[in-house]
Amino acid sequence: MTELKMREPLIFELSKAGRGAPTQFPPLERSAVQVPAHLRRSAPPTLPEVSELQVVRHYTRLSQMNFSIDTHFYPLGSCTMKYNPKACNTYAMLPEFLGRHPLGPEPQGFLACMYELQEMLQEITGMTAVSLTPMAGAQGEFAGVAMIRAYHRARHDAARTEIIVPQAAHGTNPATATMCGFIVKEIPCDANGDVDIEALQAAVSPATAGIMLTNPSTLGVFERKIVQIARIVHEAGGLLYYDGANLNAILGKVRPGDMGFDVIHMNLHKTFSTPHGGGGPGSGAVGVSARLKPFLPLPIVGKDGARYRWLTERDLPQSIGRLSGFMGNAGVNLRAYIYMRLLGREGMVRVAEFAALNANYLMKRLQGLGFEAAYPQRRASHEFIITLKQENKAYHVSAMDVAKRLLDYGFHAPTTYFPLLVPECLLIEPTETEAKEDLDRFCDAMASIREEMRHDPEKLTSAPHTMPVRRLDDVRAAKQLDLIWNATAGG
Amino acid sequence: MAFIPHTPEDIAHMLNVIGVSSIDDLFDEIPADLRAGVLDVPAPLSEMLVGRLMADRAALDGRPLNFIGAGAYEHHIPAPVWAIATRGEFYSAYTPYQAEASQGTLQLIYEYQSMMCALTGMEVSNASLYDGASALAEACLMAVRSNRHSKSRRILVPRTVNPTYTRVAQTIAGNQDISFVPVDFDRSAGRLGVEALEAHAGQDFTALVVQQPNFFGSMEEVDALTDWAHRNNILVIAVVNPTSLALLKPPAAWGADGVSGADIVCGEGQALGVPLASGGPYFGFMATRMQYVRQMPGRIVGRTVDVEGRPGFSLTLQAREQHIRRSKATSNICTNQGLMVTAATIYMSLLGPRGLAAVAQASMQRTADLVAALTQVAGVKKAFTAPHFHEAVLLLDRPPAEILAALSQRGILGGLDLSERYPELGHALVVCATETKLDADIEAYRAALADAMGDARDHAKRNRS
Numbered sequence: 001m002t003e004l005k006m007r008e009p010l011i012f013e014l015s016k017a018g019r020g021a022p023t024q025f026p027p028l029e030r031s032a033v034q035v036p037a038h039l040r041r042s043a044p045p046t047l048p049e050v051s052e053l054q055v056v057r058h059y060t061r062l063s064q065m066n067f068s069i070d071t072h073f074y075p076l077g078s079c080t081m082k083y084n085p086k087a088c089n090t091y092a093m094l095p096e097f098l099g100r101h102p103l104g105p106e107p108q109g110f111l112a113c114m115y116e117l118q119e120m121l122q123e124i125t126g127m128t129a130v131s132l133t134p135m136a137g138a139q140g141e142f143a144g145v146a147m148i149r150a151y152h153r154a155r156h157d158a159a160r161t162e163i164i165v166p167q168a169a170h171g172t173n174p175a176t177a178t179m180c181g182f183i184v185k186e187i188p189c190d191a192n193g194d195v196d197i198e199a200l201q202a203a204v205s206p207a208t209a210g211i212m213l214t215n216p217s218t219l220g221v222f223e224r225k226i227v228q229i230a231r232i233v234h235e236a237g238g239l240l241y242y243d244g245a246n247l248n249a250i251l252g253k254v255r256p257g258d259m260g261f262d263v264i265h266m267n268l269h270k271t272f273s274t275p276h277g278g279g280g281p282g283s284g285a286v287g288v289s290a291r292l293k294p295f296l297p298l299p300i301v302g303k304d305g306a307r308y309r310w311l312t313e314r315d316l317p318q319s320i321g322r323l324s325g326f327m328g329n330a331g332v333n334l335r336a337y338i339y340m341r342l343l344g345r346e347g348m349v350r351v352a353e354f355a356a357l358n359a360n361y362l363m364k365r366l367q368g369l370g371f372e373a374a375y376p377q378r379r380a381s382h383e384f385i386i387t388l389k390q391e392n393k394a395y396h397v398s399a400m401d402v403a404k405r406l407l408d409y410g411f412h413a414p415t416t417y418f419p420l421l422v423p424e425c426l427l428i429e430p431t432e433t434e435a436k437e438d439l440d441r442f443c444d445a446m447a448s449i450r451e452e453m454r455h456d457p458e459k460l461t462s463a464p465h466t467m468p469v470r471r472l473d474d475v476r477a478a479k480q481l482d483l484i485w486n487a488t489a490g491g
Numbered sequence: 492m493a494f495i496p497h498t499p500e501d502i503a504h505m506l507n508v509i510g511v512s513s514i515d516d517l518f519d520e521i522p523a524d525l526r527a528g529v530l531d532v533p534a535p536l537s538e539m540l541v542g543r544l545m546a547d548r549a550a551l552d553g554r555p556l557n558f559i560g561a562g563a564y565e566h567h568i569p570a571p572v573w574a575i576a577t578r579g580e581f582y583s584a585y586t587p588y589q590a591e592a593s594q595g596t597l598q599l600i601y602e603y604q605s606m607m608c609a610l611t612g613m614e615v616s617n618a619s620l621y622d623g624a625s626a627l628a629e630a631c632l633m634a635v636r637s638n639r640h641s642k643s644r645r646i647l648v649p650r651t652v653n654p655t656y657t658r659v660a661q662t663i664a665g666n667q668d669i670s671f672v673p674v675d676f677d678r679s680a681g682r683l684g685v686e687a688l689e690a691h692a693g694q695d696f697t698a699l700v701v702q703q704p705n706f707f708g709s710m711e712e713v714d715a716l717t718d719w720a721h722r723n724n725i726l727v728i729a730v731v732n733p734t735s736l737a738l739l740k741p742p743a744a745w746g747a748d749g750v751s752g753a754d755i756v757c758g759e760g761q762a763l764g765v766p767l768a769s770g771g772p773y774f775g776f777m778a779t780r781m782q783y784v785r786q787m788p789g790r791i792v793g794r795t796v797d798v799e800g801r802p803g804f805s806l807t808l809q810a811r812e813q814h815i816r817r818s819k820a821t822s823n824i825c826t827n828q829g830l831m832v833t834a835a836t837i838y839m840s841l842l843g844p845r846g847l848a849a850v851a852q853a854s855m856q857r858t859a860d861l862v863a864a865l866t867q868v869a870g871v872k873k874a875f876t877a878p879h880f881h882e883a884v885l886l887l888d889r890p891p892a893e894i895l896a897a898l899s900q901r902g903i904l905g906g907l908d909l910s911e912r913y914p915e916l917g918h919a920l921v922v923c924a925t926e927t928k929l930d931a932d933i934e935a936y937r938a939a940l941a942d943a944m945g946d947a948r949d950h951a952k953r954n955r956s
Binding site for chain 2: 007008010011012015017021022024025027028030031032033035036039040041042044045046047048049050052055056058059060061062063064065066067068069070074076079081082084085087088089091092093094095096097098099100101103104105107108109110112113120123124126135136137138139141142148149157163170171172174175176177178179180181184187221222224226227237250252253254255259260275276277278279280281282283297320321322324325326327328329330331332334338340341342343344345347348349350352353355356357358361365366378379403404407412413418432433434435436438443462464465467468469470471472473474476477478480481482483484485490
């Protein structure tokens, strides 16, 4: 980890007037045309002037200041940080794919991949139709809830103004419902992590447009009453939205369509292993049952005989519309397609099986070390929650302290303080691609941190100690905003 | 088993620790009647066979000579850009929530924000949005939150703005009772005239969208448009092409006084080192004045200090975001387009102010050369008089669809047919040439167009006789 301790100046601080990477500049044989004077910029932008080697070295060094799946175990709950196969990137970056302009003639090779991807996603989720256009999970959610709104409107059922969201839900769920013009009604979960059925029954009404659910829930357990929930919501005239954040847990084991969901979004960057890229791009494909099919966002890939083509407003006049300039994150979808072809039928089922095996094993081992599982009487899905409320009381260390100390041991921290319902929690998702030895090393680190809590809690509260920086002053970051480099301030 | 490292011994040992006899037991909480049968998806393929399949699919699509722009631009991408962006440490990292273990990504985003502010002249930039079209939608929502003078939630969108952007803004913002009012353009100049706006003077509008250069490639009279909007208490949302900003007046300087400026700036960042790739992933950018920073959606990175006083970087102003504010968040957006921003930041560092200006100047020159060459062909003329950047509209004497199909047969993507989007223009198409087009490429297009137009004319003549 020594490489992480290094520091690197800003690229602007390496800049010197007159330096550059001229091999990258286009030749200017003639320049007869000019921007009219009143539309021209008066001074060049203050971009850095650096050599090609300086650029390569600077950004290579910055990359080495990151944790990543390729370098570290990354058990970040709800994010499914599994191995991103290199083949997916290599074959998505073939020059014909990269060079293709999105408004050119319909490319049969690329569209064949997208059509087959739609079909595979339909089969895996038990839905009738799929659109690949949403560019991230949150946009998939938006599309899903917008379709629910469009559906009720098309039936002249304007009274349906409420979306029900369990308290354990990811923050995007209520934010999305608001973006779609709905009022959010939050309902509690019971002590075992299932939706409180009585609260649900009290919440549904002729104003219910739908419910947004994640299953397994963000509490890391399978929602056992799903069939009953579906019946209650459907009988009230509402629709069921499936948040695909945790699809990895059930791939090939149970299908959202069979559970009664009307619309789902999938995070291809989680379940289908496209890269997270330091925070995007993602891809948030949506799937629907037959009654929502007319409202799918465009474009979608259709097939006439042997020829693939884009379906447009002419084919789906009731569509909620377009969400991106072209067809969403095409290159991400291509990576998901390649991943699914590598896994195939047998590989897909094993994803859920080994994700569950790793999660349940890790949960049992951590319990054995004295850590408290939030839902000990339940099976872990692909992830589980440890609560540190006892340790917090006894040793005055927080979940954040444990998370930061794990960095010193060479592990990315689990998700902390999510879901908000469980105090001092760590949401841990090992994924199926981690070997038993790596899980055991993680347990060794947790055992050793547990010792430190008792004998040297300062080690935790002042962690991390081996990163390029120690804990950062977030209050200052938000109060004394320093958001861009300023030449005159001298960096 | 694909990407699963467990040996039979591992499995047996792990099941024993858990206290179950089979992996299937781990799913015993799922009601039996819900359990899925065997999936109907293809059998697994080895990497070699997948490689073969993808190479075959790619070959079907070929590598035509491209003269289409319309929101996605073919520029040279320096070799270091993707060699570095696809390093696993960038490619396979998550959003930098654990700041201490993500200083690389965070510092890069801080540098990116600085570069976007250098290009646009604005005071703050976010860490990027999904793409240019959705960035405009978010800018419209942000304008509604920011303009305290306006209650109308009505936004003026000239028809010179990319029509797909307008549609996307309608999809995303339309559910929040925001309406978009079109403004017509000057048919001979190919840009928005202040006269068209005067019809709306004195009314309550939240914002005016100005795209520079506009969808036709024409340069708008941004100073006059900005001053008109501000006189009417209307915010200006600038939609700009980042390459062009190496030469064009930055949005912060729009207005006759040179300081009035656009209020929110957004656009498509693809031109900065991101491949065309069938339309994505790209990235949208957004920048604004400091006074509106708390209304801006998306991630923002700030520089601060650690407990020892050393500088470091972290995500900041998170109180705006969905994971804190839930139903009251500025947007439901969680991610930025981190990997594309990584590429763009490396691209801008390699090009610098001189390189980017050279790309912009060469692209503008190549488009001028292309227009000069193509208008030599009988039946082809230039549509508009306004000065243009790296795109221009041509008028043909017959429907562009048949000509574009004929060009495509000859391996040339000849531009985008505008006849459905702008039927009033007649047989119009918008063409683009960047620095990647050589004299020989332009001549190949001219010759193929002359051929195609000639063939079409002969065909029409034969049909008449």
